């Protein structure tokens with residue numbers, strides 16, 4: 001099973017790469033059919049990616065959510081899923097051109113991690129882990145999309161009236177609303193992630209909140225997006241300022257995900 | 272008076288909320304970057320003298336429990352409370368008004384008007400509930416509204432955060448926490464609770480690959496009887512990692528484990544002392560307190576590699592090795608690894624290590640407000656769902672003199688996206704009407 005997963009993973013990477021290149025070609029030659037093929041490739045990648053995750057789960061005999069490799073590949077999956085949903089729902093292929101590199105970057109990061117399957121230490125053997133991580137995957141995916149949308153929002157002002165960009169990117173107001181939708185999705189799931197994490201910590205370690213760096217940074221992320229929401233409501237801050245906060249929010253997401261493990265001392269282990 | 276009013280207005284404003292949130296995020300970030308709970312000397316060593324002075328002055332060494340952190344949290348609570356109290360009345364009003372037809376487009380920012388012959392289809396296409404028909408100013412009106420609860424989303428979310436902070440704060444102030452550790456057969460006192468914990472059994476389940484699958488402790492907790500004849504009031508539980516037990520209103524967690532062994536001291540051939548000692552602990556000899564035996568570490572499957580540190584080949588009890596050291600008047604006088612059956616002799620005394628076994632470390636907690644924090648979390652979730660996914664929508668159709676209808680649509684926070692949706696519903700309705708004709 002793990003062998004199958006390995007092969008699928010490689011194919012998925014190639015598909016995501018091909019989709020990214022085609023999205024770039026679409027931007028370069030501005031022909032809509034190219035975007036359709038790119039979306040098709042990405043969809044095919046997502047389907048195989050789902051199959052790869054299932055194989056990993058069967059091969060490891062548990063949910064594939066427990067180490068850096070597994071979370072990275074799941075993160076790429078979540079980002080691809082949410083990106084495709086937004087792209088198709090709002091008929092907005094340019095979004096694909098911006099999210100594809102991010103997806104490829106994250107799955108590339110996954111490829112660099114060790115793929116070994118380790119048995120779980122007792123603290124990780126909890127049903128809450130499944131809820132905790134699967135909601136985090138959707139939350140991170142949605143925040144990734146809001147990040148990409150905010151970047152597009154900030155770049156949009158440079159588009160000349162009547163140009164390809166102007167015609168193929170929704171208006172500022174719509175972009176802001178779409179970005180708000182993705183932040184909303186992310187925040188709802190992040191809140192769920194934090195709550196299920198707290199319940200799990202309470203059962204495993206006897207304390208639902210202990211200011212561990214990972215907990216603290218997920219709270220910082222949560223607060224940043226809450227600020228984004230309130231800025232959006234305030235007159236004069238809608239748009240650019242809110243978009244900048246959405247970008248900052250995603251930087252926090254990435255820091256929570258990678259930075260905390262790398263730079264800060266943590267106690268997320270059973271010793 | 273005016274100044275007071277201004278201050279009050281600021282304290283209850285969203286601007287203040289945004290400032291507080293940003294400060295809180297910055298405080299959390301600072302608290303995570305600076306290692307918590309260290310001394311001035313430690314920071315001076317790790318950073319610099321002046322940084323250490325700042326850290327101590329600002330209490331950044333214990334940021335999350337410092338006075339200023341609590342003050343920020345309290346301000347946020349006050350801000351939230353005021354905000355919710357102030358907005359309650361207008362929300363009730365808004366909620367009532369949402370049930371009334373909005374036929375005038377200028378009533379709402381996002382309202383749109385379209386002329387159409389079959390309005391019912393527009394309601395259907397927008398997945399609105401079946402419209403009510405009523406008369407106003409001599410005109411027939413069709414009206415339908417959905418997701419009214421969504422108006423309350425932000426308010427409910429704010430309430431949830433209040434409950435969460437309240438539950439967490441009260442828990443921090445009142446919680447009690449104890450730790451006991453020992454081996455099966457031992458009975459231990461739990462802090463000042465007057466309760467005793469008896470370890471009936473403790474198992475470490477290993478997988479085939481030598482990794483730990485689970486730690487399971489069988490424990491009985493009892494209150495020492497007042498009169499000697501009374502049966503002790505006792506409760507029993509089996510606890511393992513991720514499966515705590517509740518007894519006497521407290522929660523018992525299987526928290527950690529390690530190795531322990533029986534250390535026996537003999538003097539001139541007759542035993543004078545025999546105790547279970549955990550690895551890492553020490554044992555002063557009873558009749559010569561200046562002589563101390565330290566049980567430094569334990570290797571269940573000891574292998575000796577010349578020139579390197581002692582190590583264990585596996586977690587199985589194949590060849591127990593006990594690393595010990597002996598101190599006399601605070602000075603180390605010996606250190607070595609003893610194997611099963613070996614002994615160390617110091618003048619008249621001989622020391623042996625036997626009965627290697629796992630000890631369990633059990634954490635005992637009592638937090639009477641966890642439920643409140645949990646309720647707060649759930650309330651917040653519900654509020655967020657309402658705010659984001661139940662957006663108030665209303666559609667109203669007014670019959671004109673010439674028998675055509677004008678439909679108006681409204682969606683709270685829907686903006687241009689809702690306008691598109693609405694226009695599409697109207698256009699599709701018209702297209703279909705055209706086809707029928």
Ligand code: HEM
Pocket residue numbers: 226229230233283284285286288347350351354422424425426428429432655658659
């Ligand atoms: C930790 C603190 C807070 C959290 C988590 C929070 C959360 C939220 C959320 C989720 C929304 C809905 C946003 C949307 O629908 O897009 C909201 C809206 C709002 N918040 Fe907060 N908030 C907090 C603090 C505050 C405070 C202290 C105030 C008041 C001064 C405030 C004032 C408002 C207002 C006026 C709205 C708009 C309400 C509406 O659309 O009906 N918030 N808040």
